[in-house]
Amino acid sequence: MTRRPPDPPSTGTVYADVVLPLALARTYTYQVPEEFVGQLQAGLRVEVQFSKNKHYAGIIRRLHGTAPGFKTKPILSVIDVEPLLTERQLELWEWMADYYCCTLGEVMTAGLPSHLKMASETIITLGPMFSDDITELDEDEYLIVEALTLQSELSLKDIRDILQRKTVYPVIRGLLDRHVIFPKEEFSDRYKPLEVKCVRFGPKYRTEAERISAFDLVSRSEKQTAVLLEYLDVSRKQPYVRRADLSKRTGASDAVIKALVKKDIFEFYDHEVSRLGGAEANARAGALSREQQEALGAVRGCHAAGKPALIHGVTGSGKTRVYLELMLEEIDAGRQVLYLLPEIALTGQITKRLQQVLGDKILVYHSRLNNMERVEIWKAVLSGEKSVVGPRSALFLPFTKLGLVVVDEEHDPSYKQQEPSPRYNGRDVAMYLAHQHGARSILGSATPSLESWENARSEKYGLVTMRERYGGTALPEMTVANSRETDDKGMHHPFFTPTLIENIRATIERGEQVILFQNRRGFAPVYFCPTCEWSVQCVNCDVTLTYHKYQHRLRCHCCGYVTSPPEHCPACGEVQLKLSGTGTEKIEDELKIFLPEARIARMDLDTTRGKNALGQLLQQFEVGELDILVGTQMVTKGLDFDRVGLVGVISADQLLRFPDFRADERAFQLMLQVAGRAGRRERQGKVIIQAHEESHPVLTDVLAADYENFIQREADNRRAHAFPPYRKMIRIQLRHPRRPTAEEGAKLMGKWLAYALGDLVEGPFEPSIARLRTYYLQDIVLRLPPHVAELKRVKDIIQRATDKLATTKGLSGVRVVVDVDPY
Ligand SMILES: Nc1ncnc2c1ncn2[C@@H]1O[C@H](COP(=O)(O)OP(=O)(O)OP(=O)(O)O)[C@@H](O)[C@H]1O
Ligand SMILES: [Zn+2]
Structure with missing residues (x-):
């Protein structure tokens, strides 16, 4: 772990720059009381006050001796003993805030599991596992627990009153760590063990002799015999046999397995697997094909040359197996791997395959983890012991020994976070992360994005091609x-x-x-009147509502608004309304x-x-x-x-x-x-x-x-029409509930930007969906030559224009949303 030694100057006051979960442009400076000076270092959480009466858990970014130009408040308490974040992680967060034009607080809000965030409004309750055992509690802790048994929930502010102390976060942290208390939102998603559907011999068939008799019993069915044989084979190699695996391996339908259950030979049961990793390693990876060997060699070549490798491999070529080989190497060498996937829910098969080989050395960071599990993964990653497979949000984890980053299906648009800020592209941040750690990196796809293809063409990346499917099956x-x-x-x-x-x-x-x-x-995207052409629009957005037949409802696919279909046209009274367009x-x-x-x-x-x-x-x-x-x-x-x-x-x-x-x-x-x-x-x-x-x-x-x-x-x-990746694109979107205000703000903003940047500025114009979630939208687009130095200047100009708009009379309510690489 990279840990910066505290560097307080020998004389004078020490100051700490603290990251707060607020939309502040950067860090906020606090004064470090003498008693904390030896305890503090970057990456620790501290309790601080920001606005009147509002406390937050902030993260120490750095310590220094330079007094800021304002009267500083003191740090109230130190929450952690060991840093929760690494130096590199904080650097990455800063880079994201800079590159994606957002605040560090927004990155922190996105990156830190909510269990690790604390603010005055945070509500806590007693944990479901708390067993009334109060012997482990100290006096303050006891007071909190007692109050919670009477009142079931308390805000951190209430707790301040109960303890009659200004600083309560360290006590809270202690109780959270021991799962005595929970943040409230946690209650709805209590820990549930993961179970897989498995098959085993029934109680009558546990001995060798009994099992032989089972074969006699099914001798007339070829399929059932095959399933039994396969079961014996698999159960010798694995601690449990999944029902789905068995039918997959034998090609027998589930009905064949059910028939065996009916004869009492088999029984079904749910096998509980570890909730974080989800699996014990129960398989070895298959041998590499010749093409996979070659690809692996080529990837190594790229890495030796210090370049990321882009694998362009046709669908089914077995790219995963190539990644896996490199992952095994890294993990065996005691380093961590981050394997990114666009959407973890849809890629359960890949996750399963990785876990079968890597077991609990790899943890799955999926969206359905509860907060407690998120914190467990956070700590396991911080310790340098675990690797992670996950969606883009896994990029925020505190890697300490990162050796390899894999970006699978790198072309996938879901790597881009649209809302809320930070509006980042997971693939691009992953490449920065790898670079930061000096880790190797691989991107893979059957259809690489133009950006990555261009990076390979210009030899920033090495290109590795796989042209055949694993097993030699022809492409469709x-x-x-x-x-x-x-x-x-x-x-x-x-x-x-x-x-x-x-x-x-x-x-x-x-x-x-x-x-x-x-x-x-949905069923049909337009519900309209054939007589006067009126159609049902969303009340919040500038789109038609989609008809969903099963629920007999109209639904907005932008904001979620739902309503019943009208019985007649409100414009002309026509009763025969119609549907047009097609959905699934x-x-x-x-x-x-x-x-x-x-x-x-x-x-x-x-x-x-x-x-x-x-x-x-x-x-x-x-x-x-x-x-x-x-x-x-x-x-x-x-x-x-x-x-x-x-x-x-x-x-x-x-x-x-x-x-x-x-x-x-x-x-x-x-x-x-x-x-x-x-x-x-x-x-x-x-x-x-x-x-x-x-x-x-x-x-x-x-x-x-x-x-x-x-x-x-x-x-x-794209080159001919000056589109990305041959130009850097930044979209500045202005949003306001009143159209004229949005327009006026956009006009002013456009004028200011054009004054500084000339014809790099396009717009303002109305986007194709002109109103979204009750806000009217106006877009301004910048297309810039892709030079980094230029970029910094441009972002400063945008920031100044945004600040100016915020203080312009009548326009301060206009939201300005900056999206860098908005695609
Ligand atoms: N060396 C190997 N030994 C055994 N099975 C393999 C091997 N390599 C690939 N496979 C199998 O081939 C199938 C295709 O592999 P995989 O899913 O990795 O392809 P892919 O290149 O990621 O394809 P896509 O781009 O379509 O997702 C999988 O079922 C995988 O288990
Ligand atoms: Zn809507």
Whole structure:
């Protein structure tokens, strides 16, 4: 761990710059009382007062002897004994605040688990595990616990009154650490053990002889015999055998296993696994294929040259196995690894694979951890002992021995945090983090982003290519079906071409599965009046409400507003209102008409909200209880199933029509990624893309799976039109509940910026969604030459303009949101 020794000067007062969880531009300076001078160092939390009567836990950034130009308040108490944050981590946070134009407090708020944050308003309650054992409590602690048994919840301010002391945070910290008390929000998500569904021999079949008799009992069923044999084989190597694994390995359906349970040979049980790591290591990684060996060698070559490696490997090429090899090396050498994934919930399969090999040396930092677990992971990472797989938020953890950073699916837009600030890109921060620690780094994708491709072209990154699928299966056969296609009776169906329907049927008949991708959720995105063209709009946003048939509700996909569909048009009184457009719900519905026998499920935000809904859905698909999975971009991400014979894209046109400079890149990535879910094992898969505009150049590249051609053309286009990555883009968005105020603010801001930056400034203009969550929006866009020195000056100019606007009469309420690399 990098720990800065305290460096107080030998004479005079010591000051501490403290990071506070507030929107202050930088740190705030406090005076260190004599009694604390020896105890303090960077990374410790201290209790301080900011505004009147408001206490916070702040983080010491540095100690020094320079008095600031204002009257300082004293530090009230020291909360931690050991630093909770590292020097490098604080440097990273500062870098983020600088680069993404936000405050250090905003980074702290995003980065620190809420359990470690304390403020006067924080409410605490007694922990669920507290057993009335008061012998361990000192006097202050006892008073707090007693008050909590009477009153069930208290704010930290109440506690100050109870103890009649100004400084209470160290006492609170002690109780939190021992899980005697909890911050209140914690109560709703108490610790639940993780369980996996497993299979074992029933009570009648525990001895060797009994087991042999089991084989006699099933001798007439080849499938059941195969399952038994496989079970014996696996159970010799692993402490437990998962139900899903067993059917996967033998190709037997879940029904075969259930039959064995019915005969009392097997029983099902839930195996509890460690809640942080989730697993014991129970498998060894398979041997590398020749291509994986070569890729590994090439990655090592990049690292030896001090460069990040970009692996461009076709879908199913086994990139994960290459990362894993390097991870094992690092972990064996006593260093930490950070493995980033765009969305942890969707990538359970990868996480599982990593855990099977690495066991509890790797912890999963997923969004459903409760606060207590977050703190446990924080401390395990700080100790230098554990590696982490997680989404972008794992970047905030206090790594002390980081040796390797992996950014998987590096092209994925969910690496970018849109709201709230810091609006950072996880991939880019990861590269900075690796650089900071002198760690090696790998980015991987079947469809690398243009930024990373450009970095490889300009030799900032080393490029490693994997062209074959693991196991040698051919990439899927890609075809396009014209959306205007009619069936043999000359009928035209708006959603499914006869080609797609026939292929779905044939696939299911072969016992294989189908994935259908539709970019929108809900039933229909527009509910309108055919007479006067009125349509239902969100009350808060400038968008139409999407009709959700299952709930019979209209919903805003921007702000979540929900309402009932109107019975008639409020403008002209028409009673026959209509729907237009298509979402996943409608596709699912219509599909049932064509294929009444098929087992269809839908995977989108609406069906995966529940705590285990997504996992259950994926499990059902994995064991073959479903024939067709219809979904939004969720189905395009990393799914690795054995039996997907066909992938269909319902409408390519919809993807290609977005008014955004990255629309083509996104469309290309989405289509190629979803295509990559097909035929990942023995049989070659098939992909059918429905489109009106069959000859769209992006579609041509998708059909040929020609990444090189696509990315070259995209690069030329972007360069020609001065778009990122050939220009640095900063978007300044002004928001106000009144349109004229937003406009006026934007006009002034635009004028000030243009005065300093000339024609680098575009706008202000109204974005395509002009009102969002009750705020009217105005955008100003800067496109800058990508030089760092220039960037610093530009950001200062933006900051000054923002400050000036905040003090302009009538416009101080205009929110200014700066987004660096807003894509
Ligand atoms: N060396 C190996 N031994 C055994 N199985 C392997 C090996 N390499 C890859 N596999 C298997 O091949 C499949 C594809 O690998 P993986 O998911 O890593 O591909 P990928 O390159 O990440 O693909 P995508 O980009 O589509 O996510 C997985 O089921 C994986 O377990
Ligand atoms: Zn809305």
